[in-house]
Amino acid sequence: MIDVQNVTKIHRRGALEVHALRGVTCRIEQGSFTFILGPSGSGKSTLLYLLGALDEPTDGVITVSGKALGGMTTRERDSFRREEVGFIFQSFNLLSNLSAVDNALAPFLPRGVAPALRKEAIDLLARLGLGDRLTHRPNQLSGGEQQRVAIARALLKKPKLVLADEPTGELDSENGAAIMKDLRTLCHEHQSTVVVVTHEQEHVQAGDQLIRIRDGRVAA
Numbered sequence: 001m002i003d004v005q006n007v008t009k010i011h012r013r014g015a016l017e018v019h020a021l022r023g024v025t026c027r028i029e030q031g032s033f034t035f036i037l038g039p040s041g042s043g044k045s046t047l048l049y050l051l052g053a054l055d056e057p058t059d060g061v062i063t064v065s066g067k068a069l070g071g072m073t074t075r076e077r078d079s080f081r082r083e084e085v086g087f088i089f090q091s092f093n094l095l096s097n098l099s100a101v102d103n104a105l106a107p108f109l110p111r112g113v114a115p116a117l118r119k120e121a122i123d124l125l126a127r128l129g130l131g132d133r134l135t136h137r138p139n140q141l142s143g144g145e146q147q148r149v150a151i152a153r154a155l156l157k158k159p160k161l162v163l164a165d166e167p168t169g170e171l172d173s174e175n176g177a178a179i180m181k182d183l184r185t186l187c188h189e190h191q192s193t194v195v196v197v198t199h200e201q202e203h204v205q206a207g208d209q210l211i212r213i214r215d216g217r218v219a220a
Contacts, residue, residue: 001161001193003052007060009046009216019047019056028094028195029210030065033184035204036197038213044197046166047213051195052085052163053077065160082107082167086154086192088183092146094138100125100145101134104152117156124152128182144175148182155186162187164196168203176219177182 009021020043028034036045049055050062054070057166062069066079072080081087104121107114125134128148138146147167153163164183168176180203187194196203204210212220 001032002028002195003061003063004028004047004051004060005063007050007057007062007198008045009043009050009055018213019216021050023091024060024213024216026218027172028193029209030193031191032209033194033205033207034186034196034209034211035201036211036213037199037201042213043216044199044213048163048165048195048197051161052087053080054087070195073092081159084160086157086159088147088154088162088164088167090169091095092138092143092150092170094146094149096138098148099135099137100130100141102154103138103149106153107204109155120155121152123202124156124186125149128152137194143171144179147175147179149170149181151179151186155190155192158190159192162192162194164194166198167196168198173202181187 004026007021007024011018017093022046036044036047037219050057051064056070098106101118102109102119104125105118108117122134125131128151130145130148133141133145141149145182168179169182170177183194211218
């Protein structure tokens with residue numbers, strides 16, 4: 001599904017150049033559960049943001065489902081992120097003034113939410129164990145509950161690609177394991193391709209694809 005060819009990313013800060021990625025080449029198969037592993041500062045999150053068209057490479061080509069991200073117009077990139085990609089961030093990125101249901105529906109709110117979609121959001125949150133927390137705002141939810149809302153927000157549109165940046169980084173081991181189990185189950189049902197960035201291996205299972213990044217390069 002994803003083909004990355006000789007991708008380089010350089011961040012320029014005045015006269016200083018920071019090489020985040022140095023000629024990365026890899027493939028991610030459709031329907032796979034893939035982990036990008038590496039220490040802090042290795043470039044793994046940079047690669048994830050490039051896969052989701054949140055940023056552009058300095059050089060190289062990224063192709064997703066046969067479409068080169070670099071050849072897209074701004075409107076096409078916006079449409080790709082909105083319709084085909086579900087993002088899950090370590091810091092949750094929930095809106096403090098919205099309930100759990102409305103946070104799950106946040107990507108759809110500007111265009112209006114049909115009753116059927118709201119029911120779907122409620123059902124999904126209930127599956128994630130939040131059936132009695134639907135009207136709660138983020139500051140009334142635990143870290144694990146907030147991450148479950150973030151997962152519901154990402155998966156409600158049944159995206160082809162799910163990108164998760166350290167999704168268990170702010171959770172204890174028990175909540176982290178539960179979150180990964182929920183993520184696997186739901187993404188398998190939706191036949192989504194999943195890419196998870198992490199610096200830990202505890203959630204890796206047999207059959208997962210692993211890409212190890214070190215110093216901006218694919219190490220294995």
